[in-house]
Amino acid sequence: MNTPPDHSLRSDPAGTPKSVSGSTTTAAWLAEELAAGNVTSVEVTQRHLDRIAAVDGQVHAFLHVDAEGALEQAAASDARRADGRPLSPLDGVPIAVKDVMATKGLPTTCGSRILEGWVPPYDATVVARLREAGLPILGKTNMDEFAMGSSTEHSAYGPTRNPWDLARIPGGSGGGSAAAVAAYEAPLAIGTDTGGSIRQPGAVTGTVGVKPTYGGVSRYGLVSLANSLDQAGPVTRTVLDAALLHEIIGGHDPKDSTSIDAPLPDLVGAARRGAEGDLTGVRIGVVKELGGEGYQAGVLARFEESVDLMVAAGAELVEVSCPSFVHALATYYLILPAEASSNLARFDAMRYGLRKYPEGIEAPSAEEVMRATREAGFGDEVKRRIILGTYALSSGYYDAYYGTAQKVRTLISQDFAEAFTHADVLLSPTAPTTAFELGEKVDDPLAMYLNDLATIPANLSGVPGISVPSGLADEDGLPAGVQILAPAMQDDRVYRVGAALEAALIEKWGGPLLDQARGLEGASA
Amino acid sequence: MSETSSSGPSITRDEIAHLANLARIDLTDAELDHLAPQLSVILESVASISGVADEDTPPTSHALPLTNVFREDVVTPGLTADEALSGAPEQEGQRFKVPRILGDEQ
Numbered sequence: 001m002n003t004p005p006d007h008s009l010r011s012d013p014a015g016t017p018k019s020v021s022g023s024t025t026t027a028a029w030l031a032e033e034l035a036a037g038n039v040t041s042v043e044v045t046q047r048h049l050d051r052i053a054a055v056d057g058q059v060h061a062f063l064h065v066d067a068e069g070a071l072e073q074a075a076a077s078d079a080r081r082a083d084g085r086p087l088s089p090l091d092g093v094p095i096a097v098k099d100v101m102a103t104k105g106l107p108t109t110c111g112s113r114i115l116e117g118w119v120p121p122y123d124a125t126v127v128a129r130l131r132e133a134g135l136p137i138l139g140k141t142n143m144d145e146f147a148m149g150s151s152t153e154h155s156a157y158g159p160t161r162n163p164w165d166l167a168r169i170p171g172g173s174g175g176g177s178a179a180a181v182a183a184y185e186a187p188l189a190i191g192t193d194t195g196g197s198i199r200q201p202g203a204v205t206g207t208v209g210v211k212p213t214y215g216g217v218s219r220y221g222l223v224s225l226a227n228s229l230d231q232a233g234p235v236t237r238t239v240l241d242a243a244l245l246h247e248i249i250g251g252h253d254p255k256d257s258t259s260i261d262a263p264l265p266d267l268v269g270a271a272r273r274g275a276e277g278d279l280t281g282v283r284i285g286v287v288k289e290l291g292g293e294g295y296q297a298g299v300l301a302r303f304e305e306s307v308d309l310m311v312a313a314g315a316e317l318v319e320v321s322c323p324s325f326v327h328a329l330a331t332y333y334l335i336l337p338a339e340a341s342s343n344l345a346r347f348d349a350m351r352y353g354l355r356k357y358p359e360g361i362e363a364p365s366a367e368e369v370m371r372a373t374r375e376a377g378f379g380d381e382v383k384r385r386i387i388l389g390t391y392a393l394s395s396g397y398y399d400a401y402y403g404t405a406q407k408v409r410t411l412i413s414q415d416f417a418e419a420f421t422h423a424d425v426l427l428s429p430t431a432p433t434t435a436f437e438l439g440e441k442v443d444d445p446l447a448m449y450l451n452d453l454a455t456i457p458a459n460l461s462g463v464p465g466i467s468v469p470s471g472l473a474d475e476d477g478l479p480a481g482v483q484i485l486a487p488a489m490q491d492d493r494v495y496r497v498g499a500a501l502e503a504a505l506i507e508k509w510g511g512p513l514l515d516q517a518r519g520l521e522g523a524s525a
Numbered sequence: 526m527s528e529t530s531s532s533g534p535s536i537t538r539d540e541i542a543h544l545a546n547l548a549r550i551d552l553t554d555a556e557l558d559h560l561a562p563q564l565s566v567i568l569e570s571v572a573s574i575s576g577v578a579d580e581d582t583p584p585t586s587h588a589l590p591l592t593n594v595f596r597e598d599v600v601t602p603g604l605t606a607d608e609a610l611s612g613a614p615e616q617e618g619q620r621f622k623v624p625r626i627l628g629d630e631q
Contacts, residue, residue: 260589333571348549352614365624367549371549384567387545388564391536391544405574488589
């Protein structure tokens with residue numbers, strides 16, 4: 001190990017001689033440097049594009065990089081700043097966007113062949129808000145096809161690799177966003193979370209991921225997987241960065257009828273307050289059903305350590321029981337395929353996306369073209385879930401499957417409501433294991449589905465959750481995460497408690513967890 | 526519910542072919558062979574929730590209790606015809622051009 005680790009974007013991200021405390025570049029720090037005039041957005045953006053050019057051949061976090069567009073947006077940001085008119089606290093800080101979000105003029109594939117080459121004529125609201133806030137968009141990140149998966153191996157364009165160990169998965173479906181942030185290819189990213197697709201990749205890559213309250217961030221322009229579960233949110237390296245980004249993308253949007261028409265809580269304030277490290281008076285509830293059997297020993301050890309640190313910071317520990325959570329996975333795998341099979345019916349080869357004519361049929365009908373296109377354009381996991389959803393919704397089975405699942409969903413929400421009378425936040429490991437090896441579970445759907453065991457209840461009930469890195473599992477030296485859940489519309493609680501835990505852990509480690517990542521050692525430009 | 530759990534919900538190759546037809550996907554023979562056992566295992570697993578909720582439990586279709594949302598009936602800017610057609614596989618005269626939708630006998 002003679003090659004020194006590549007810290008080019010860690011201690012010196014902006015090409016300035018100034019270092020940052022803890023050696024990790026954060027979006028908050030970049031924003032300060034930009035505001036102080038120590039660096040320009042063009043410089044910061046170019047450094048990230050250089051980093052992408054240097055390491056993305058190994059990581060494959062990006063499906064599309066827009067160097068020209070990002071630098072143009074960065075130059076516009078610098079011009080605004082020179083005029084004293086920055087648009088937001090993150091004006092000029094570049095960002096990566098999961099390829100499930102419509103981006104005007106930039107390809108949007110959802111990791112699927114059926115959308116190969118599609119360029120949306122409009123922006124998702126989240127993307128429009130990033131542009132209005134002045135964040136240059138570096139590119140689009142890889143994902144499991146239509147967000148179906150926990151490993152990013154179901155992308156039609158090849159898997160993303162975990163920057164901690166390139167032989168391992170980065171989680172999914174938003175493995176591209178998490179890996180880009182973990183590999184310092186982007187200081188910030190947007191993810192989407194239907195059953196854990198922001199939080200689980202966060203846990204296995206040592207990054208922070210937030211699933212906001214359902215309806216807290218607009219779904220307009222987010223290609224739907226399961227409408228009643230999908231939620232976009234921040235993917236970052238610190239809790240404060242997530243809060244800063246959440247405040248930019250969140251809030252009511254008239255274009256999304258499920259958007260909450262109420263102001264966001266003070267998320268940045270909550271993160272700053274949490275970072276002071278005092279949790280006196282906060283009741284933390286460990287969910288009995290989310291742990292134990294099926295969870296890796298090293299993941300549980302890091303979780304218990306995190307709980308101890310929160311108690312040391314003044315939190316009051318209570319154990320809570322949510323008995324219906326054991327049914328969450330089965331409930332989810334009925335509701336999700338049902339909604340997905342209906343949503344994906346829009347890919348009919350008529351108005352946009354792939355059109356494939358069947359072989360051997362002269363003048364085929366629209367229906368025959370649709371069948372051939374969907375066969376050619378969808379991957380295995382998408383077909384599995386469409387068939388499963390079609391089954392669950394078909395007459396004769398509807399009540400037994402979809403109807404029952406909707407009732408159990410009610411029980412899960414009732415468990416949350418009861419638990420939140422005893423605790424201000426609920427805690428569990430984010431994912432039951434650390435990152436597994438590529439190929440290990442790709443053809444065993446049930447084994448793959450178990451990765452979302454702990455994250456799914458929050459989606460079914462619409463409550464917000466964060467995953468904060470909890471350290472490395474002893475047995476494999478790979479990152480694990482702690483999940484913190486709060487009642488709907490109380491997203492500030494996950495930021496306060498998450499920032500307090502993060503501060504305690506960084507003090508214990510002597511620096512950010514990502515400083516210990518060695519998967520890209522020697523991969524310097 | 527009882528009939529699905531007692532029969533140990535399994536799904537045959539023919540049923541999958543039927544569902545693929547409903548879902549408008551031309552699955553190959555190899556895919557049908559592969560999917561039947563996989564979906565049977567998944568169904569067996571998800572069927573574990575039958576009987577968990579009693580008759581009176583209200584269903585939840587949505588995470589948050591929301592009522593319908595209305596907006597003022599005013600014209601707002603939308604996509605131009607060219608923008609709307611920008612992703613069309615084929616177009617003609619500012620319209621989406623699609624394969625025939627009626628059968629020979631029609």
